[in-house]
Amino acid sequence: MENSLLLTYLLLIPFIGSIALLFIKAEKENLIRYFGLGISVIAFLLSLVIYFNFDPSNSSFQFVHKFKWIENLNINYFVGIDGMALLLLVLTTFLTPLTLISSWTSINKKVKEFTFFMLFLELGMLGVFVSLDLFLFYFFWEAMLIPMYFIIGIWGGQERIYAAVKFFIYTMAGSLVMLVAIIWLAIHASNYLGKFTTDLVELYSVAPLFDLSIQNYLFIAFALSFAIKVPLFPFHTWLPDAHVQAPTAGSVILAGVLLKMGTYGLLRYNLPLFPAASLHFASFMSTLAVIGIIYGALVAMVQTDMKKLVAYSSVAHLGFVVLGIFAMTQESMQGAIIQMINHGLSTGALFLLVGMLYERTHTREISYYGGIAKLVPVYSFFLLLVSLSSIGLPGLNGFVGEFLILLGSFKSTVLNSWWYTVFATTGVIFAAVYLLWMYKRVVFGKVVNPKLNDLTDLNKREIFVLVPIIIFIVWIGIYPGTFLNVSEKTSDKIIERVFEPPKVELK
Amino acid sequence: MIDLIYLAVFLPLLGFLINGIFGSKIKNVERSKIPFLGEKIIGLIGSGAIGIAFLIVIGAFFETLSLPADQRTNYVNLFTWMKVGALDVSFAYQVDQLSLIMALVVTGVGFIIHVYSIGYMHGDRSFWRFFAYLNLFIFAMMNLILADNFVLMFLGWEGVGLCSYLLIGFWYDKDFEKSTTSAAGLKAFVVNRIGDVGFLLGMFLIYLFFDSLKFSEVFSRAVSFDVPEHIFTLITLFLFIGAIGKSAQIPLYVWLPDAMAGPTPVSALIHAATMVTAGVYMVARTSVLYAMAPTTMMIVAVIGVFTAFFAATIGLVQNDIKKVLAYSTISQLGYMFLAMGAGAFSAGIFHLMTHAFFKALLFLGAGSIIHAMHEQQDIQHYGGLKKYLPITYGTFLVAAMAISGIPPLSGFFSKDEILWFSYTNLGFVFWLIGVLTAMMTAFYMFRLYFLTFDGKPRFDEKQTHPHESPKMMTVPLIVLAVLSAIGGFIGIPEIFSGAHGNAFHSWLSPIFKSANLKLSYFGAHSHFEEYLLMAISVAGALGGILGAAYIYLKRPSIAVNTVEKFKSIYTTLWNKYYVDEVYDATVINPIVNSSRSFLWKLFDNKIIDGLVNGMARSVGDVSALIRKLQTGIVQSYALVMMIGILLAMFWLILSF
């Protein structure tokens, strides 16, 4: 029983930390930085404890903790995780301290507020991944928008207000549709359960019994909200704006964790709750995903701003994940889960690297650079390695995810066509084109711009930020078993829920 | 030693890590007594790793040789890589006759080239980086050839592509032709990726139909499962697309000539001896699947023979010494695919091996010449180098004769075997094109040879003082020359060796047994035919050499006149049939331009984002209309309120 409180403790750490932070004087910037870092490191250590106590052979939710919240409506504080949530949980607590270190010098105004919002954001993200109650989930889902809004809006670039508002309104608009769907779902489920409840586990058992038409409406409402977050083509246009304007830490968290919430939501809610609708929409969603893969890559190819390029590449990468989810085979599902982690690591690292360059030169224009390999060899090495991981070079993490997704979608009986995979695979070519082309223009060649000559290479702090990510990039690439094992039962369970939905009669 | 084969794979990786991480520090180690100590340590680590790997492979080879013929396939399993559903791939190595031959070639030639590079790269700013990359390449290549499953092979496959990319762009701040070395590297990587998509799709199909990606399982299931022939055709065609990309065949050969932007040892190791032959190796490895798909076999043969011919024609007119060798590599690879298509898998592998010897030698010789001539690569500015570079000259001549197919050098046996099988298994036309190509090969190789070593110097002897390369470079040349000369004797055809049979074939025959069973070419051919064809091809090669000698030594005017007479043909050849330009105009530019001007600037920014912002704006517009009601005059609000109350009252009264 001790165990069951771990998740709550994990949520409490950033919560209490962010409150305690308010009592520190704003002038003590370094103390605030160390304090924020300390809190996030403690959260990371606790998530490791959770990781090692997790039983991967058990397919049900673990560390479950539940108490009554709004009794009349049977809304509970109900948390618990499975393998997929665990991986994303650890990813979140892993990236947060790294982003805090990375913004050590780049954020130098309103440090207190920044650290507060980062901890608050961590709380929101963790909450999304551990919630097993739709109401609680929605609460965290929306709560997390607020700190992100401020992070973009206060510490962002030139057009930060526009980007922040667009990000907020766009995702909010999607979520509101989901809120309606949650209420509808709970009310409709009360016909079967005899009571109104937002308890996910109970809903799992009855939602699949709904008529197909109702499932379809609910599916669309949920999927719309998640698709905006993912972002799935054609709901992606907030992403480049938000990424370009956000400070490095914001971009890293945005790409690393926030986007995963969309795909996580699809896996956690859409597929198990509305299996019939999921099968019905599988081809449609996969088509969008494949369009996203190619479209994102092509548009990324011609970008002139490094951050925008990486942002569009996210559209392509997340397209792979969505394809993997809706191919609904063991291979593709596992690939999708591992690819979520991969994207968090690789793209997170790419944003960190772009941010490090930006901090030195204050520009992200590709044409400004050229030939920096000679000036900053260590930086060039890291950028190459991370680019290769993003390209999906075997031996690094990206390949494992993409390969499993493509392999699985190829044999998928749900999609029942080779064309999805054939087109998606061509995305592999474009990935090489846009990243290595950028690499060539930025790193190789002669130093043409004299302003670059006083560029300094990475310092110890920056290397310290990158090395842990690199370790995982190589680890997942060579021995993904560590992570695949954790999520194996989860993905099997999701597939089982889709193909063998529960059959219970009306109460 | 078989069990230790993983060391042969991972030692190069270790070398890469040491040189890659500490190289820049080692480089700066200086002791007053030993000049360039840092370079020596780096070179020792780099080539030492490959040398030990080579010894291990030799050990494994002899151990395998001591086993009975049916037990010569062994597996070394390291650890599981991916295990999901039916997919179960490991870092596991398959040590058998075929992979051993390849491993011997790769580590052997690789070692020689590593040693050579210590001399060649002497004094380079990034000496350590070069050796790190080379070791990484060997690591990837060993994975490619020793893998026991398709996915691990693909790891090696992409890995060698990466190293090729890195090494082509090794001097990343240098210009190359109209562009830069890094552009050439990028082109190589991207073109290879196009092929890799084929490889991937081939793998997906295999997995779909055979539920495994392990070689042993797939091949046994290929025979036992009842899978329709068109599936085999599809699988093998996709795999072949991969091979086309990696082995620079039509239409994806365009990257290889540009790959010459890299340092010359790289051209020798990667773009001649080992990596580019990976496609041939892959076809040989999957010969069972190919044997099930006669249509693909035909396509392979046609593409092979066509590439051989086509590349040879371009080679005729090139003036850059490395470019000539590059086109000759493409052409020779075409031969190997011709052999594959003819079902003569072991003949193809045989040619792969001998080609590795003499082509590596040619490139290293070219490197020695370029070194001596201060980076001058244009053969029009060479001439009479015989007296300056005696060792290079001698070894180069051996290699040129070997590639031209002069008996009894290695090239003769392997090339002739391919021609013979293309005659018996495919038909006269294939043989004829093959012989014509052989003639052209002999011609352009000796054109190169005569223009370089013979005749009068066409450079300023006062300014340029060519000198023979140091021992570090000449010893590898000599070793390779010996191999090029005698390497063919392990595969002497039956008509010469009689009862002993072809040693090379019988060594490899267990690998290709099931493929050959499926193919079973019949057709009686007399020994007389074989002798006759052999004589014709040797005569053709000699004719090519003599022609080159006559034109370039006696009557240079002929060459000039021919060029004048067939100006249009010449410029077409000189510009490599404008293939690069056509690709630029039909594929690359349209994609880039339409992505930029349509997809990004119009579709994404205006249409999709326009819709999003348009929705936001329309809400704003409606609000702007509605807010006009807020006049700010309290009395009008009160009036509206009164009217509202009145209406409500009327409604209440009327509803009673």
Next chain:
Amino acid sequence: MQIQIEYYLILSAALFIIGVTGVLIRRNAIVVFMCIELMLNSANLTLITFSSYLGNSIGQLFVFFVMAVAAAEAAVGLAIIIALFRNKRTVNIDEINIFKW
């Protein structure tokens, strides 16, 4: 003889209508304000009428509340008007439209 309830109610309605009309057509803020008081008092009158007519004292109780509220409102309202006058030198509500879009 008791005065009939209708008279009270008609008087109250008349007062109310005068109040409303005053609010709607007068421009002087103080007059408007007085008209509002008029409306409140018309309501008070109605309450008392019904209270006495029905013999129930709750109505009268309410009147006290209304008066208390009216007093508070008068205090706040007059304060606002004075503040406005200090700022704008006018109490003409046509000129006071800071809530306009």
